[in-house]
Amino acid sequence: MRKLFVALFLFLAFFAVHAENIDYKGVFEHANQLYINKDYAGAVKEYQKLIDNDIKSAEIYFNLANAYYRLRKTAEAIYYYEKAKRINPNDEDINFNLNVANLRVIDKFKTVPKFFLTEWYEDLINAFSSDSWALWAIISLWIAMVSIIAFLFVWSPVTKKSLFAMSILMLIVFVFSLVFTYERTKIENTHNDAIIFSSSVYVKSSPETKSTDLFILHIGTKVRVKDKIGEWYEIKLPNGSVGWVPINDLKII
């Protein structure tokens, strides 16, 4: 028994170690100060420094996007709002600012409203990050196990009944949390949305310069990337249109 606990401790200790090579908190606060002083270009530089160090944070992305917005760089602003939104999909500030920034985008699409159950389901999945869902799964599983073990050693029928119900409930929570962890991880790992960074780009019918122009997209428009062939991305728009765009005109979120 004791050996087991030692092993578990070592296990946790191994993962608890974070690589902390820069004083990100200091840089973050400095960048914020620059933003408050309206030195947006300076703030952008500082925030970018953090991102270059592979630090992922919704707050850094959000603040960087704000600075870009103030510099009237719409595509960059939307790009980083979308990146922040990937981490915190239900954050009100992120969504608000993204909507404001989207007003500067020229292309507008009528999106088909989703079925309300689908929307609820997606909201639920997006309510927590994959890590949080994973934690939910672990906690519920442990509670379920403790309840089952207690169930075995308790004689009183009333206690037994409630322990049984508890374990079943917790097992259900576990299964759902596990599914949501999976779903959320899938969302977090799929990078198939992109932002147009060129002021205007002709969407082609096939991945060739000489092919027919289908329509024009403008800076800041969010598209779904479906495929990649050579130097071309196949994209899909919210209204269902599909076409090919040179890689250089897009940036994947």
Next chain:
Amino acid sequence: MKKFILICIFSFLAVSTISLSQVKFYAEVSDNTVQLGDRIQVSFVLENARGSKFTPPNFKGFSVLSGPNQSQSTQWINGKVSSSITYSYILSADMSGKFTIQPASITAEGKRLKTQAITVTVVKGSNKPKAKNQGEVNLNSQAEKVVHKNLFLKLFVNKSQAYEGEPIVATYKLYVHPQLQLLNLGQPTMPTFNGFWTQDLGIKKLQFRTESLNGVTYKVADLKKVVLLAQQSGNLEIEPMKIESVVRLQVQGQRRRSRSPFDDPFFNSFFNTNYRDFRFTITSGKSKIHIKPLPGAAPLTFAGAVGNFKLVTTIDKRKAKTGDAITLKVKISGNGNLKLIDALPLDLPPDIDMFDPKISENINVSASGMTGSKTFEYYLIPRNPGQYKIKPVVFTYFDLSERKYKTLTSEEFVLNIEQGSGNASTVVSGVNKKNVKYLGKDIRFIKTGLGSIETVNSRFAWSFLFFGLIILPFIIFFIIFIYAKRREEMKKDIMLMRNRKASSLAKKRLSAAKSYLDKNMEDNFYEEISKVLTGYVADKLSIPTASFTRDAAKLKLIEKNVDEQTIENLLNTIDYCDSVRYAPQQERLSMQEVYNKASMIITKLEGLLR
């Protein structure tokens, strides 16, 4: 000098002879009885005098069709000279009844002369032969014949068949015999040219020239010249043109008509001159034209242009700022139905606004069709910055000489649009309902607190720890489960042992009780018997000795299908042993009897409880 004398003599002679004849002024009618609607000629004749101030009567009951027509004649008969002046009217009888033509008056040789009154009867539809009227009818038909030969309209069309949209020139020509006196021409009735688009080649003034037709020389003038473009295929008709004309003809004197047949009016002798004006409607012929449809399989861009054209497009700048106007000119030149060409559609990206094009024409319409150019000037206003293409302008026409469709394509223009000073991209267009609430809002402030920091590859989900923490409770559960299972089994083994040992233990105890019986130790004996029975049942039924009760034992035994009597015997024996030990008994069984009973119960239970 000689000439002068001759004239003098001649004039004297003439005057002297006139004075010799009697002056007369009288009226005559062509017929005294006419049918309703018929024509009647009334003549007022002054003989051998020159009159002035001729006053006609009012022709009550008649309407004047023509007149006064003045004619003069001079005759020499047997050296006697007589001359006459005739004022004639052609009347039409409008009402039936008896009418009097009142006298006319004239002043001649200083005297006022009057004619007699004439009564005319107008009969309603009588079948009275109009023998006398025949002359008048003859006159008209004769005149018509003459006019028909010498005054006519002809329609000339330069093609008998054409394609849709191919120019056709229709000319209406007026032919007049040089000797015919054409007094007046009315306004022609214009044909409507159904199925054609028309362009009048506007003739301002009638210009006569001489032209010969079938060996006869005529004075000819173009009345109307029209360029026609067929709008539909099939056999189309070019309608005739009609024009009113008034012609003055010489006819023979009225009085002589019964005596001599008509001569050709033009070649009447000078002394028999008698003029009359006739009104005729002359009509040109009509013409049929076969319009061929354009060959099938016209390209989609074909919009009806037929002829031979060139296309030139020019743009004034290729670099501009948002909001600046760019001018794109499309010029179509050549010959064909230029006027029918509409503005060519431009394929523009939605970022560029376009105004309706300004159209200017420089077209010369002539008998050979239309030549010149048509220019469309488009004003383009770019709304958003970026690089945009103006797709080539495509113009398709039907080439008449080669009889096939030709498509002209201009070059493609690429426009580089920069952001102008007017911030066009903030002009929000097409915002959907959901986003309206964000209009005019500013972004929210930055986040000052740093939330969870995630460095790359430090995910918890699906990590080893995650899987470990999922598997661990199962392991723990498994361990605990196995432990519990084992304990259970050990417990069961103890029970089994007790069960097995129960019989031998009971035998041992029974033999101990037997020794007490032999030694007559009553208390010990009963105690032993009680222990034997309870111990045996408890072991056999796996009831812990501590929690052994009468009722529990009874329930278990019933479960094991032990009959009531045996249970009763068993319990009674135990009760008896206990009661003997603690209370004095009135009725006592012998120790031997109790011993037998106990050993018998055990034997019985031994068989039942296996």
